[in-house]
Amino acid sequence: MMQMTGQATARSPLGQGVNGACHRDIWAGRTILVSTAALVAEMAIGGVALILIGLSQDPESEFTGLGLVFTTVVILPMLAIVSVILGLLATLILVLPIVWLARRAKGRWGWTQKGAVWGVPLVAPIVSAALLLVGSVLYTMASGAVGSPTVHAWWWLALTAFSVPSALFAWLAASRTEPGSGLRLALRVFASGAAGAVGLALWGGLAYATGLVKLYEPPHLSRADVVGIWQDGRGGTLELAADGGATAHRLSDTGHGHCEGTGKWSLESSGTRSQDLELAGACGTTWSIGGTSERPTLYYYVGDPDEGHRYTLLRGSER
Incomplete structure (x- = not known):
């Protein structure tokens, strides 16, 4: 019970x-x-x-x-x-x-x-x-x-x-x-x-x-490091020759179009460590150098830099 x-x-x-x-x-x-x-x-x-x-x-x-x-x-x-x-x-x-x-x-x-x-x-x-x-x-x-x-x-x-x-x-x-x-x-x-x-x-x-962890610093490239073909991954290329010549093919421009032609390039220091690549002639603009020493990039900001919209190129072998 x-x-x-x-x-x-x-x-x-x-x-x-x-x-x-x-x-x-x-x-x-x-x-x-x-x-x-x-x-x-x-x-x-x-x-x-x-x-x-x-x-x-x-x-x-x-x-x-x-x-x-x-x-x-x-x-x-x-x-x-x-x-x-x-x-x-x-x-x-x-x-x-x-x-x-x-x-x-x-x-x-x-x-x-x-x-x-x-x-x-x-x-x-x-x-x-x-x-x-x-x-x-x-x-x-x-x-x-x-x-x-x-x-x-x-x-x-x-x-x-x-x-x-x-x-x-x-x-x-x-x-x-x-x-x-x-x-x-x-x-x-x-x-x-x-x-x-x-x-x-x-x-x-x-x-x-204290330096235990390092703040990011862009790579410092020599002219030999820059020479070569850079690509945007969408068919646009920028070929930089050792003699300072540059050839652009279907690079995007700030107007969302494309430009191509020839010109001249040079490396310029923009700070203690920062470098810029000045491109004169066709598609002339200032490219900042970023990335790392092992995987450098060329880029510029599209619109307001605070919005973070970059147009970036990588060396052809790294795409």
Whole structure:
């Protein structure tokens, strides 16, 4: 009799209601708040990391002091708003489905609460792959193009790595029921992420200031390094001869047309390390030298340099 009573209790509407409430808690406001805070913190840390890495790479645009002030005053607040919106969207279509599926697996396989946490990183690749598949289909329908398998693989890995930390925090938030716990956890997560971003920025600045990591410097080329055929990858070429002669074929110009003909070239220093290639005659313009010593480039900016639109040439053997 006692055994039958226990079975009845386990299957009673009250037991089912508790289980149902547990599942509904995943979509509660506190879970959404904590997940969004975690995603914003991840984006802040990732953004600082990308900036620090970019300082050692060939920049895509010239960054002036005025541009830095503009970015700090205008762009950063806009990025903060955008990151919150993106975090909320990612929470709804990526993070919460991961937590929900992990919770379902817990009930299906009878995992303990502690063991079920490991279900989050197990199901994250599945949900990320499903979301990527939907996105790929929509992209193909809109553009008619199909992304390469390598690009899809990198996106899948990025979505999986991006979603796991926030999904674990969302799981933790869904497990708490005391009033105000979600807000407190969200603030702690965001504060930890902000502290991590600031700490990373300080350590990165110290590494560059002490010379442990070198800031990007354009290569310094000799005349012999410049001689050869440079290509834009779209049929345009610039042949630079050792005697200073230049022959252009179907090079793009600033008017989005093409130019070709002959002229003269010369190397000019434009700073302590920077060099320019002056092209006179047909297609005459000033080309900046960038890239690396192993893979130099010739380029000039199209339009506003702060927008970063370059027209770039690579040596023919490097295309």
